[in-house]
Amino acid sequence: MKLVLLGYMGCGKSAISKVLSSALKLKRIDLDDYIEEVEKKSIADLFAEKGEIYFRKLETECLMHLFGKEDNFILSLGGGTPCFGKNMELINQNATSVYLSANIPTLVARLLPEKSKRPLIARITDGDLSAFIGKHLFERYPFY
Numbered sequence: 001m002k003l004v005l006l007g008y009m010g011c012g013k014s015a016i017s018k019v020l021s022s023a024l025k026l027k028r029i030d031l032d033d034y035i036e037e038v039e040k041k042s043i044a045d046l047f048a049e050k051g052e053i054y055f056r057k058l059e060t061e062c063l064m065h066l067f068g069k070e071d072n073f074i075l076s077l078g079g080g081t082p083c084f085g086k087n088m089e090l091i092n093q094n095a096t097s098v099y100l101s102a103n104i105p106t107l108v109a110r111l112l113p114e115k116s117k118r119p120l121i122a123r124i125t126d127g128d129l130s131a132f133i134g135k136h137l138f139e140r141y142p143f144y
Contacts, residue, residue: 001026001072002095006144008137009079009118010110011102017076027073031081035062043078047119056084063087067094080120083143099144107133 003020005013014030021028032043035058039046046055059081066075067090075095082088091097102110108130115121115129124132 002067003074004091004095004097005074005076005100006082006091006097007079007100008102008107008133008140008144009120010107011079011100013076013100016100017074021074024074029066029073029075031059031062031066031075031077034066035059038062044117044119044122052119056080060085060087060090063090080140083140088143101144104130104133104137 001024003024003026005017005020007013017028017030020026035046035055036042039058041049043055046058059078063081066073077091082091111118111121111133112126112129115124115126120136121129121132
């Protein structure tokens with residue numbers, strides 16, 4: 001079984017994947033952690049040094065590699081993974097996906113304390129975070 005958890009950053013993909021992994025006795029993979037391991041750099045450093053386009057291409061390559069290599073797993077994606085390239089098509093062809101959601105106030109509360117670790121929101125002011133998330137969710141919802 002290949003199970004993929006997708007949704008906006010802060011919706012609980014990583015936390016839920018840990019619980020499911022234990023309950024279902026399946027290997028757990030976090031795509032961002034996998035990318036950091038492959039590149040030997042943090043996601044924030046990859047964004048800063050090479051930009052989002054490089055990161056998104058790398059994300060697709062790693063996704064394809066995992067689907068080709070691994071048999072059974074629970075994979076938690078980055079919030080933007082389904083929205084770029086052929087990623088959602090790859091996911092639908094190779095796995096069962098589950099969309100996780102949370103409302104905007106919950107996402108703001110979860111993301112504010114870790115804003116500096118999240119390249120897409122690191123420069124957004126605290127007061128603008130709610131509007132940014134709402135706009136982002138509107139743009140990404142068709143992919144989720």
